[in-house]
Amino acid sequence: MARSRRAKLGEVTQDADGVTASVTDRASGRRYTVRARYLIAADGHRSPLRLALGIRTRGRRLAHVVNIAFEANLGAALRGRPVGLAYLARPVPGTLLARLDGADRWVLMVPYDPERGEGPADFTPERCAADIRAAVGVPDLAVRVLPAVPGTGRAVHTWELASWVAEEYRRGRILLAGDAVHVMLPSGGLGANTGIQDVHNLAWKLAAVLQGRAGAGLLDTYEPERRPVAELTCALSTRLQEERAGAGGEDAAARVGRLALGLGYRYDSEAVVADGEDGLGESGRPGTRAPHLDLVRDGRACSSIDLYGPGFTLLLGPAAAADALPAPDRCVAGDGCLEVLRIGREVADPSGRWAAAHGVGSSGAVLVRPDGFVVWRTPVWHPGTARELSGALARVLALPRPSVAAGR
Ligand SMILES: Cc1cc2nc3c(=O)[nH]c(=O)nc-3n(C[C@H](O)[C@H](O)[C@H](O)COP(=O)(O)OP(=O)(O)OC[C@H]3O[C@@H](n4cnc5c(N)ncnc54)[C@H](O)[C@@H]3O)c2cc1C
Incomplete structure (x- = not known):
């Protein structure tokens, strides 16, 4: 998406090969076309x-809300209570007060009802100040209403209290x-x-x-x-x-x-190879985020999460059979798609928790996606599982299954 302040996206069409978008530069009014595959x-x-x-979309739209940004010293009203967000009954039920900074800047969020003829234009600076005083409960509160969007004269910003999914x-x-x-x-x-x-x-x-x-x-x-x-x-x-x-x-x-x-959620899709009934542990289950563990790589402390991306990462347990290592250059998805890291060799595991944290034995292996989610794992790594790995990668990447074995 083009940046909204600089360019406005207009009509978009798509065909078998790509997408064509009409874009207008907001400053000059110049129109141009962008062609992309997605x-x-x-x-x-x-x-x-x-x-x-x-x-x-499916869900509920609950209320229309205006945001009123303001500056005021609420010290007396708060009486020392630390407030980040407050749920208030005035000026109307459903009002929210949120702190914008550590000092005197706040935002009041007030529901309004278009079906009763209410709209953003009703929230004049005077009405905003009155609503703030009613919400805080201090009738003579000194208050300065700020522009809702810095750099504009707009007193309020509107949004919809809603819960829906497309x-x-x-x-x-x-x-x-x-x-x-x-x-x-x-x-x-x-x-x-x-x-x-x-x-x-x-x-x-x-x-x-x-x-x-x-x-x-x-x-x-x-x-x-x-x-x-x-x-x-x-x-x-x-x-x-x-x-x-x-x-x-x-x-x-x-x-x-x-x-x-x-x-803690778990993906269930073709980009994950779910475990069978093989007694593997819950932590490290395919489709979940690979767990964090304190490790050491190249002499420097790191999180296991730092190991992932830009390609896939295969982690082999400290006792995994070294003679069954996959050859990255024969990997189904081409050069550089798979990094192989052995616990105890390229990566040290000072706490000795790697296997348990990933729900496999010390001779097991775990394949992790570039986004840090576990794709596949095996309790014991051997030449047969190396072929299984190639199949898993091909499936996840929606490629034809490899005819070459990954073991060497
Ligand atoms: C009161 C409130 C409090 C919230 N607090 C939190 C919070 O604490 N934590 C949290 O995670 N989330 C919070 N959210 C939600 C969060 O603000 C949104 O989920 C988030 O901003 C959505 O980001 P987005 O990029 O999808 O959409 P947006 O932020 O709406 O960005 C979409 C952009 O697309 C631009 N655009 C639209 N059409 C065009 C076009 N034709 N051409 C060019 N540009 C266009 C728009 O101008 C806009 O800049 C809060 C929301 C509200 C209302």
């Missing part, structure tokens, strides 16, 4: 591209990401995180396809991996919001759920 539509919750494609994340060569395909309630601060995870999932897949290291089928795994995460995240942020808006505040179970949701 397009990522990260154009926000109003997503003109999603609308143009006719992709429907029914499709892809239409041909257009892949949608971020708020264009999911909007969740602000509780938990999960919206941007979920969008960033979308493109983290998509970037290596697009790169592999564009560089000819993967078949276009790899892109078919984007939606099955990411849409369920958005649906779960929407459900959790709704639960958090209900708990926070109620008397009891956030409960511990919801907090654990949020952490698990951010980091």
Whole structure:
């Protein structure tokens, strides 16, 4: 997506080979055409591209909200209580007050109802100041209303309190990401995180396809991996919001759920080779994030997570059979696609926890994707599993199965 301040994306068409987009430079008004093989539509919750494609959304739209940014000393009202976000009943139920900095800058979020004829134009600076005083409970509070968007004269910025997920994340060569395909309630601060995870999932897949290291089928795994995460995240942020808006505040179970949701979900798609009934441990299961472990590489401390990318990484346990090492140059996906690291050789494991953390034995092996998710693992590495690895890579990369064995 072109940067919105500089360029506006207009009509987009696609054919069998690529996408053609009409773009207007905002400063000069010059129009030009961009041709690309794929397009990522990260154009926000109003997503003109999603609308143009006719992709429907499923979920709830709860309220229209204005953001009022302001400066005021709330010290007396807070009476020493540290407040980052407050749920308030005035000027109307559902009002939120959030701190913008460590000093006197705040934002008040006030629901309004277009069905009753209310709109952003009603929020004049005088009305904004009155709403702030009502929310804080100090009738004579000294307050300065700030422009909602710096550099503009607009007093308020509007958004929609909503929880929905698009029914499709892809239409041909257009892949949608971020708020264009999911909007969740602000509780938990999960919206941007979920969008960033979308493109983290998509970037290596697009790169592999564009560089000819993967078949276009790899892109078919984007939606099955990411849409369920958005649906779960929407459900959790709704639960958090209900708990926070109620008397009891956030409960511990919801907090654990949020952490698990951010980091603990498991993908189930063609880009993962699920374990069979082989007694492997839960941690390190294919489709989950490879766990963090303190390791040492080239004499320097590192996290195991630092080992991953830009290609696939095969980690071999300290007791794995060295005579069955795969040859990267014969790897199905071409040169440089697979880095082989042996625990105890290229990488040291001072805590001795690598095998347990990955749910395999010390002679096991784990294959990790460029985005740090486990693809495949085996409890014991031997020449037969080296061939299995080539098959797994071919499947994940949507390539024809290799005719050459990977062992040497
Ligand atoms: C009150 C509130 C609090 C939040 N707090 C958090 C939080 O604590 N943590 C968190 O993770 N998330 C939070 N979020 C959610 C987060 O802000 C969004 O999920 C995130 O900004 C979405 O990013 P995005 O890039 O998908 O879309 P956007 O940020 O909306 O960006 C889309 C961009 O595309 C541009 N665009 C649209 N159409 C065109 C076009 N035709 N041509 C060119 N450009 C175009 C837009 O101008 C915009 O710049 C919060 C949201 C709200 C409303």
